[in-house]
Amino acid sequence: MESPFSNKSPGAVTRSSRWAEPAFQKIIFLSALAIVVLLLGVFVSLFVHSMPSLRAFGPAFLFGKTWDPVRNTFGALPFLVGTLLTSFLALLISLPFSVGISLFVGEYFKQGPFSAFLKNTTDLLAGIPSIIYGFWALFVLVPIIRNFEMKAGIFPYGVGIFTASVILSVMIVPYTAAIGREVIALVPSDIKEAAYSLGATRQEVITKVILPYARSGIGAGIFLALGRALGETMAVTMVIGNSSRMPQSLFSPGNTMASVIANEFTEATKVLHLSSLIEVGLLLFLVTLAINMVGRYIIKRISIEA
Amino acid sequence: MHQKKLRWRIIKDRAFRGIVVLLAFLSMLPLFLILFYILKNGLLALSWELFTEIPKPVGEKGGGISNALIGTFMLVCTAGVPAIFLGIAAGTYLSEHKARKLAYWSRLGVDVLQGTPSIVIGILAYLWVVVPMGGFSALSGSIALGVMMLPMIIKSTEETLNLIPYSLKEASLALGVPYYRTILRVILPAGLSGIMTGILISVARIAGETAPLLFTAFGNAFMNWELSKPVNALPLLIYNYATSPYAEWHRVAWGASCVLVGFVLMMNLFARVVTRKWKMQF
Numbered sequence: 001m002e003s004p005f006s007n008k009s010p011g012a013v014t015r016s017s018r019w020a021e022p023a024f025q026k027i028i029f030l031s032a033l034a035i036v037v038l039l040l041g042v043f044v045s046l047f048v049h050s051m052p053s054l055r056a057f058g059p060a061f062l063f064g065k066t067w068d069p070v071r072n073t074f075g076a077l078p079f080l081v082g083t084l085l086t087s088f089l090a091l092l093i094s095l096p097f098s099v100g101i102s103l104f105v106g107e108y109f110k111q112g113p114f115s116a117f118l119k120n121t122t123d124l125l126a127g128i129p130s131i132i133y134g135f136w137a138l139f140v141l142v143p144i145i146r147n148f149e150m151k152a153g154i155f156p157y158g159v160g161i162f163t164a165s166v167i168l169s170v171m172i173v174p175y176t177a178a179i180g181r182e183v184i185a186l187v188p189s190d191i192k193e194a195a196y197s198l199g200a201t202r203q204e205v206i207t208k209v210i211l212p213y214a215r216s217g218i219g220a221g222i223f224l225a226l227g228r229a230l231g232e233t234m235a236v237t238m239v240i241g242n243s244s245r246m247p248q249s250l251f252s253p254g255n256t257m258a259s260v261i262a263n264e265f266t267e268a269t270k271v272l273h274l275s276s277l278i279e280v281g282l283l284l285f286l287v288t289l290a291i292n293m294v295g296r297y298i299i300k301r302i303s304i305e306a
Numbered sequence: 307m308h309q310k311k312l313r314w315r316i317i318k319d320r321a322f323r324g325i326v327v328l329l330a331f332l333s334m335l336p337l338f339l340i341l342f343y344i345l346k347n348g349l350l351a352l353s354w355e356l357f358t359e360i361p362k363p364v365g366e367k368g369g370g371i372s373n374a375l376i377g378t379f380m381l382v383c384t385a386g387v388p389a390i391f392l393g394i395a396a397g398t399y400l401s402e403h404k405a406r407k408l409a410y411w412s413r414l415g416v417d418v419l420q421g422t423p424s425i426v427i428g429i430l431a432y433l434w435v436v437v438p439m440g441g442f443s444a445l446s447g448s449i450a451l452g453v454m455m456l457p458m459i460i461k462s463t464e465e466t467l468n469l470i471p472y473s474l475k476e477a478s479l480a481l482g483v484p485y486y487r488t489i490l491r492v493i494l495p496a497g498l499s500g501i502m503t504g505i506l507i508s509v510a511r512i513a514g515e516t517a518p519l520l521f522t523a524f525g526n527a528f529m530n531w532e533l534s535k536p537v538n539a540l541p542l543l544i545y546n547y548a549t550s551p552y553a554e555w556h557r558v559a560w561g562a563s564c565v566l567v568g569f570v571l572m573m574n575l576f577a578r579v580v581t582r583k584w585k586m587q588f
Contacts, residue, residue: 017484021484021485024486024489024490028395028398028399029408030395032403032408032409032412033412034396035396035456036412036415038419038456039415039418039419042422042430046426049433097329097330097332100326100332104326105330108323121334122334123574124337124574125336125337127507127510127571128514128570129570131516131541131544131545131566132544133340135544135548136339136343136344139548170336201316202319202322203315203318203321203322203323207322227421231421231422231423231425231426233425234541258423258425258517265428265432265521277429278429278433281425281426284425284426288423289418291421292417292420293417296417
């Protein structure tokens with residue numbers, strides 16, 4: 001019969017632990033190191049491969065209005081403008097809705113089936129792949145907007161910057177709302193009670209106490225949503241119209257940094273074209289990096305305070 | 307005068323509450339509209355043929371998505387296995403050596419990678435794999451997806467392990483169990499539910515990713531089992547078919563969307579069940 005203290009029991013120091021112990025430490029060390037190496041690799045690769053374009057255009061790349069692969073002239077301004085317009089418009093559209101959800105879940109109905117329902121639905125919204133949003137927008141949203149444009153007397157493209165902003169706003173609501181509801185629920189109840197005891201109505205407590213208190217947290221949520229909106233590719237690519245000219249109005253077709261990469265990368269045969277696209281990717285990477293870092297910094301500061 | 311002002315404030319309060327409720331439910335509307343359209347058009351397109359046939363050329367009726375299903379399965383598996391191992395190992399390091407310099411940099415790397423747009427990761431997989439190999443391949447697609455999976459798995463592993471009480475580890479070490487076995491046999495199993503949740507959510511996420519596959523896995527109209535050749539994937543097929551002008555392809559795309567959304571929602575639901583059922587109480 002096997003003794004309970006045989007080598008097979010997990011408690012026994014076996015011969016294998018002599019080499020397994022350092023090997024285990026080495027494996028987890030190398031895995032952590034791999035992440036750092038990966039990150040450095042991202043930087044270096046993007047930088048090295050955008051060198052031809054960096055050399056050819058320098059900082060003028062950022063201000064050039066023409067993106068013409070045929071004449072080998074590349075300026076990224078139309079995409080920068082397109083990205084900024086779609087992202088900020090999307091934030092603007094989504095803000096009332098995400099604040100609404102945050103207040104609903106974080107203040108009005110903290111428990112109960114309604115808030116559970118809302119929480120679950122926002123989680124599901126966040127989980128749906130962006131290609132599905134794009135597909136849906138292309139077949140449902142675009143005709144609606146084309147109809148609207150015909151009535152308003154604008155050239156009825158249907159696709160364009162505005163359409164992309166609308167679908168983006170749907171996609172980022174869950175991100176802002178998730179952080180918003182946490183920070184609103186974190187507002188200390190004594191200051192709320194103080195306001196109530198002075199005779200404030202609930203609306204006054206919300207607009208004068210809760211929202212100012214939770215301001216920086218909601219700001220962090222907006223930053224993280226912005227980081228996501230800037231890099232969103234598929235849904236935008238499908239409905240923005242893919243025009244490399246400077247957008248003339250909110251309803252004209254355009255391109256974002258991400259969508260121009262998605263559209264032209266496989267067709268880029270010239271070195272300069274490819275490297276210009278990679279430089280756009282580098283820019284996109286750096287911008288989202290900066291915005292995410294700011295958002296995370298704010299969140300970290302809040303959770304220390306709370 | 308006073309009475310009037312009071313009534314005005316009460317009305318304002320009621321109105322505000324109404325607006326909040328309205329906005330909250332309005333923002334749920336898109337989800338239901340999307341699910342409605344996917345179900346309405348998708349269920350009609352679902353058939354046995356859809357799952358068993360490969361796509362047919364333009365003009366021919368029918369055709370299926372079997373090559374995309376196999377492709378997505380291949381991509382997720384070859385991306386997932388290394389990413390899960392590497393992710394759990396790195397997450398263990400971050401939780402075990404919290405204060406080290408490497409942990410700080412590594413954590414920063416995870417944060418940055420998590421925020422990196424997926425299209426940029428596609429560019430990297432192109433530069434790192436497609437260019438040296440001389441062509442689009444399933445392997446480059448899985449590397450792109452694996453890089454996307456890593457931060458999610460590391461994060462969930464680290465956060466789960468941080469919640470496990472130190473006394474559990476001390477108890478195991480006090481019994482003379484070597485450190486590595488304590489981690490592998492006591493700590494990691496105790497955090498299984500959290501780690502599994504992370505894995506399931508990340509699989510759901512990468513199964514629907516399109517952008518990094520555009521110039522890595524590239525898409526393929528035929529069945530392909532080889533890692534070194536281009537392969538079709540469910541989201542790629544939806545993209546190509548949805549943007550095509552053919553009604554028959556749109557129909558297939560709706561069917562494929564239905565399958566994809568079903569898979570993603572199932573994974574999310576499954577993750578929830580795992581969290582609830584397997585959760586260890588300390």
